[in-house]
Structures are given as C-alpha cells and as structure tokens.
C-alpha cells in the first residue's frame with residue numbers, strides 16, 4: 001500500500017507544554033499519527049497496511065468491511081482500496097441510513113472514493129464476526145478480502161506494532177485511545193520491558209479486555225475506564241470545551257470520539273497525581289479528525305456548542 005499510495009508515515013512528536021502538566025513534573029509528548037494522511041490517518045493506516053498487502057497477494061480486487069456511520073475505518077478502507085485499484089464494500093450498521101446517508105460526511109467521503117454500501121439492521125450487524133455470516137457475504141463477492149470492524153485482526157495488530165520506534169524506549173508510559181483494542185494490543189506487543197500501556201476506552205463495557213487478550217499475551221497494559229463520557233460517540237459540553245481549549249492552547253486538534261477523551265483522561269490523571277514525578281508519557285494521536293464535521297452536525301441539531309475547526 002505504501003508504494004501505491006506514496007504514503008509516508010509522518011514521525012512527529014510534539015511536547016505538550018501546559019502549566020497543569022509541568023506543575024506536576026510530568027512530561028507529556030504526543031505522537032502525531034494524525035498527520036500521516038487526512039483519510040488514512042493514524043492507526044487506520046497502520047491496520048490496513050498488511051491487510052492490503054495480503055489482499056493483493058490473494059489477487060482480491062475488493063475490500064469488504066464493517067462499520068458504524070461515523071467510523072473512521074470506513075473512509076480509510078475506501079481510500080486504501082481506491083488508491084490500490086480495488087473496489088470497496090462497507091457493511092454499515094443501521095438500515096435507516098439507506099435514505100439518509102448523504103447527510104453523513106463520513107459516508108459521503110467514503111462514497112466519493114467508490115465505496116458501495118450495504119445498510120443492515122442492528123441485529124444483522126451483530127453477526128459481523130460470525131464465520132457463517134461472513135462466508136455467506138463473501139459468496140456473493142468472489143474476489144473480496146474481508147477486514148473486520150475497525151481493521152482489527154492479526155495483520156492489523158502487526159501494523160500497530162510499528163507505531164513505536166527504537167527511540168521510544170525513553171518513555172515510561174504509552175497512552176492510546178481504545179475502540180476495538182487492536183492498537184493497544186500492537187503497542188503492548190512492541191513496548192519495552194520497562195514500559196506500561198494505558199488504554200482509554202471510548203466506549204462503555206468490559207468486553208474489551210478479552211478482545212485485547214486475543215492479540216497480546218503481555219501483561220503490560222491497563223484499561224482506564226473512567227473517560228468514555230457516556231459511551232461510544234457520546235460527548236458532553238465539558239468534553240467539547242476541553243477539546244476546543246486544548247486546540248487553542250497547543251494548536252493541536254483532537255477528535256471527539258477517541259483522542260479527545262484520551263487526552264482529557266491523561267490530563268485529569270496528571271492533575272490527580274496519578275503519575276510519579278518525572279514520568280515521561282507518550283500519547284498516540286490516532287487521528288479521527290474527519291469525524292469532527294459529522295459530530296458538529298449532531299451538536300448543531302441539539303443546540304450544543306460546536307467543536308472549533
């Protein structure tokens with residue numbers, strides 16, 4: 001995929017200089033994976049890289065995947081497919097979107113890159129990891145390569161293992177947002193012995209632990225479950241205000257679904273003295289900025305303050 005799309009991963013690490021962090025003698029750094037590509041930003045590039053290679057090896061001409069209406073993985077897969085001369089099919093959660101998807105910026109951008117959608121009921125969507133269901137889907141699309149929701153499979157995790165570089169041994173703690181947990185598993189596999197990974201789930205529920213355990217056998221990770229802000233895709237005024245203020249103070253945009261919640265959590269934990277003096281933290285900016293527009297659409301309908309852009 002790298003060759004076909006000429007994508008080079010941007011390796012930029014910003015130091016977050018905010019008084020509330022420095023007061024606690026913590027150093028906080030942000031790996032800017034969001035800068036890699038606007039559509040393939042952050043971890044979605046990492047997760048698709050080896051999957052696209054595998055699809056090509058198998059002479060597949062279509063990528064077939066699953067996602068919700070605001071999933072960053074959907075336009076990322078559409079982009080990866082089109083950049084590699086393949087078609088893409090998105091199995092999208094929610095039948096009601098069949099008539100309304102044009103109001104959704106995430107789906108519109110995926111469609112522009114050629115993705116064909118199948119809108120399915122929530123009930124059917126729940127079968128997305130079921131082998132018989134998948135076999136049935138693939139029987140209608142002979143040369144399709146199936147990528148699970150969020151791009152998390154063994155090859156997706158392998159890609160995420162490449163997020164940490166040899167120089168990153170200088171950090172004590174690595175933080176990331178968690179959806180399916182594939183990124184966290186990759187970081188866990190490639191972290192050094194002295195490092196701990198903190199994952200900030202963007203959704204409620206504790207099924208994540210088992211899912212992550214499928215892809216890492218390390219014990220170096222912990223889920224911090226206090227910062228989901230009501231669940232997946234939910235935001236509060238307080239979270240929106242935090243993201244806007246963080247952007248104003250650091251010039252770094254965060255997304256409302258994942259990285260905003262993670263950063264809120266990290267700074268809150270710093271303020272609460274959860275980290276020892278002198279701790280060096282590396283947080284991963286996993287991207288997701290394409291979702292800001294869609295979230296503002298929702299906030300506007302509810303008459304709530306918007307995310308600045």
Ligand SMILES: *Cc1c(COP(=O)(O)O)cnc(C)c1O
Pocket residue numbers: 042043044072073150152177178179180181182183184255258259286287288289
């Ligand atoms: C998909 C996504 C995540 C979640 O990654 P998982 O590997 O599914 O845990 C985190 N941040 C952003 C911006 C994402 O788009």
